[in-house]
Every structure is written in C-alpha cells, then in structure tokens.
Amino acid sequence: MTTGARRRMGVEERREQLIAVALDQFSHRSPEDVSIDEIAEAAGISRPLVYHYFPGKQQLYEAALRRAADELAARFVEPQEGPLGARLLRVMERFFDFVDEHGPGFSALMRGGPAIGSGRTGAMIEGVRQAAYEQILAHLRVSSPAPRLALVVRSWISLAETTALLWLDGRRIPRAELERQLVHDFAALASVSAAYDPETAAVVRRFLADEPADGMFADLVTRLMALPETV
Numbered sequence: 001m002t003t004g005a006r007r008r009m010g011v012e013e014r015r016e017q018l019i020a021v022a023l024d025q026f027s028h029r030s031p032e033d034v035s036i037d038e039i040a041e042a043a044g045i046s047r048p049l050v051y052h053y054f055p056g057k058q059q060l061y062e063a064a065l066r067r068a069a070d071e072l073a074a075r076f077v078e079p080q081e082g083p084l085g086a087r088l089l090r091v092m093e094r095f096f097d098f099v100d101e102h103g104p105g106f107s108a109l110m111r112g113g114p115a116i117g118s119g120r121t122g123a124m125i126e127g128v129r130q131a132a133y134e135q136i137l138a139h140l141r142v143s144s145p146a147p148r149l150a151l152v153v154r155s156w157i158s159l160a161e162t163t164a165l166l167w168l169d170g171r172r173i174p175r176a177e178l179e180r181q182l183v184h185d186f187a188a189l190a191s192v193s194a195a196y197d198p199e200t201a202a203v204v205r206r207f208l209a210d211e212p213a214d215g216m217f218a219d220l221v222t223r224l225m226a227l228p229e230t231v
Contacts, residue, residue, distance in 0.1 A: 015053050015063075018043055022064040027102040031061055062120060068105050069124040072098050073131035080139055084207040085183055085216025087139055092160070092179040099164045100175065107168060110161055132157050140203050148197035152189045159185055184220040 009017065021043045025034045036057050040047045054060040075094040078087050099106050110125060136153045137145060145153070160182055167178055194201035211217045 011053070014045075018050060018053055018060060019063045019067050022060050023067050023102070023105060026061070026064055026068075026108065027105040030104050031108050036060075064105070065109050065121065065124060068102060068109050069128050072106070072109070073128045076132040076135040078135070078139070083211050083215045084139060085187070085211055085219075088183045088186055089179060089216055091135075092182050095160060096164065096167075096175055096179055099168065103168050107165060110165060129154070129157055140207070142203060146197060146199040148193045149190075149200045149203060152186075152193045152200065156182075156186045156189055159189075180216070180219070183216050184223075187217050187220055 018039065022034075022039050025039055025042060036050055037047055039060070040050045043050070050060070054063070072095075075098050076091055078091050080087070109121070109128075133153055136157070137143065140149075140153075142149065163178060163182060167173060167175070190200060190204050194204040208217060
C-alpha cells in the first residue's frame with residue numbers, strides 16, 4: 001500500500017530536477033518573470049532548499065540555459081543516410097520542435113538573457129553553432145572546408161536562428177513551410193557560392209546527384225518553374 005510520502009532525492013538528482021523545472025518555467029515565460037518561489041513550488045520543495053542547491057536565480061538560470069543549449073545542439077544530430085535534402089528537413093523539424101516547445105527559453109539563449117553574464121551566454125550559443133556546423137559538414141562529407149563553403153554553412157545556421165526568432169513573434173507563417181524553406185535556402189546559398197568556388201561546386205554536384213526526382217531540392221526547382229510571369 002502506498003503512503004504518499006515524498007521520496008528523498010540525492011544531491012545530483014535534486015539538482016537535475018530543479019534544472020528541469022526551471023527550464024520548463026523559462027520555456028513558457030521570460031526568465032525575469034519567473035521567481036524562485038515559483039520554481040520551488042513547481043519542484044515541490046521550499047524556497048530555502050532551492051538556495052541550498054543553487055546560490056541564486058542567476059546560477060539556476062545559467063544551468064537551465066546550459067541544458068537548453070545541450071538539447072538544442074542535439075537536434076542537429078542526424079544519421080548520414082539518404083538524400084541530403086530529406087536529412088536537413090528532419091533536422092529543421094527537430095529544431096523547430098525545440099523552438100516551439102521552449103520559445104522564451106530559446107529567445108533568452110540566442111539573445112542573451114538578463115540574468116546571466118554575456119560571456120557565458122555567448123560561449124553556450126557558440127557551442128550550439130559549432131556543433132551544428134560540424135554536423136552539417138559531416139553530412140556534406142567535408143572535413144576541412146574552403147572559406148566559401150564554411151561561409152555557406154555558418155550563414156545558413158545563422159539564418160535558421162534568425163528565422164526561428166522572427167517566427168516566434170506572432171507565428172504568422174506556417175511552421176512546416178518555414179522548415180522546407182530553410183532547406184531550400186541551404187541549396188540556394190550553396191548554389192550561389194558554387195558559381196564562385198570549385199570546391200563548393202563539387203559538393204553541390206555531389207548532393208544534387210544523390211537527390212531523387214521527388215526530393216527536397218527537386219521541389220525547389222518545381223516551385224521556381226511555377227513562378228508567375230510578370231505583367
């Protein structure tokens with residue numbers, strides 16, 4: 001027969017619980033609007049016990065942002081199998097899953113929240129960007145990219161971030177359309193760079209050769225061919 005008695009947690013288990021609770025709270029409201037009292041109540045513990053594990057809200061906020069950064073970086077991990085367009089679409093779907101679930105937290109991470117030093121926030125953001133950059137290069141089967149190809153990949157990652165932040169402000173464009181558009185954006189950026197750089201051209205030729213007739217990049221060509229004529 002159960003008694004309903006609260007199970008005692010170990011130190012690390014309690015810290016992990018508080019980080020998870022804080023991340024959930026910060027995912028639904030701006031961090032400055034969330035109090036330690038609310039986090040304590042959601043965790044089912046007293047306010048003094050929160051301070052036992054974290055010196056203050058800033059430290060708890062930092063831990064939550066680090067968790068968010070780790071989760072976001074993991075969204076870019078994708079098996080290197082099948083057409084590149086389909087792989088990038090799955091990455092964008094998981095990326096926007098995170099953005100959708102953790103809107104305020106995502107904004108705080110990318111824009112730098114008020115409760116944490118900008119240096120530490122910047123390091124977290126750069127960690128996410130670097131992880132995404134390395135994943136995309138792996139999909140392109142390139143280990144040491146030439147400057148133009150590196151610029152394409154980093155520009156695309158920055159575009160995905162900016163698009164997601166703007167989308168959160170009203171969500172006026174269907175999310176699924178933006179996910180597909182960002183995959184097409186990658187193809188467009190790479191194609192333009194291919195006109196200037198032989199290495200990028202070789203990469204573009206390779207991933208287009210692997211693309212099926214009904215694939216993501218073929219869909220872009222179909223959409224461009226269907227553009228209405230100007231009057």
